[in-house]
Amino acid sequence: MPYDGHCMCGRIQVSLPQQPSQSLRCHCLGSSINYVLGDSDVTIKDSRLSLKSYGDYHTQSGNIVLRQFCSECGSPISTKSPDFPGKTLLKASLFDEISRPSQEVFTCRRQTWEPAIEGAKQD
Template identity: 25%
Template sequence: MTTYSGGCQCGAIRFRVSGKLKDSSICHCRMCQKAFGAYYAPLVSVRGADFEWTRGERKKFRSSNFVERGFCGDCGTPLTYEAPDGMAVAAGAFDDPSALPPTVQFGVEGKIDFVDHLHELPGHRTEEDAQAAPFVLEIASYQHPDHDTQVWPPEDRA
């Protein structure tokens, strides 16, 4: 049985999912855009899998008469879309989101036209911006690492 883990960027909330995850999607509806602060929301359904919160408790916002959205109250990371037909977890909250590629798009009536052309934009590595923003060469991430930890934050940073 495959096991996936993940959590928010500050590490206050962690989760584990065991089982087959087959419904990975992107939603373009306006509510998802606002909930994620992005052009679309990548989500992975956990219906039929064993899901557990392993650290912390998410806060929830009722975004409609049917849906609640979970997020970290400390760092704001979007975590869940919870509807009567089950829960989906933000794909980027998984420790390895590349293992869960989307297979379908929803809410395409809200899709922003340029989204289909993002792959045509020039791409640059982070360090290529060092001349304009030299601090990028000295960034030390305080985000939770992409694996489970016994204690977070580290005691030398607490």
């Protein structure tokens, strides 16, 4: 069953073949919960050309990370990183129901009040 989401203003629509069974919690600057998906599994509809990209050079890894967002409402849409070749890190906040995180990255930046994910691989 398709799993559909959208940015806050609705200009950008996102569709997946089904809801991913798990998500990834990232503790980098701009902490987020993401679905790590093959590029071909993500369909982004943007008929009003609102999707914009930002090449983030200020990353802890030193890699240039491509961050995509809606230029109208500012909703983050996805991230592409050399650490995940051929993958899209799609922001889970685009969807009404979010799968529980099973992994987390950049745990060195995890807030002291935030518990670790039980059983998750730590970096």
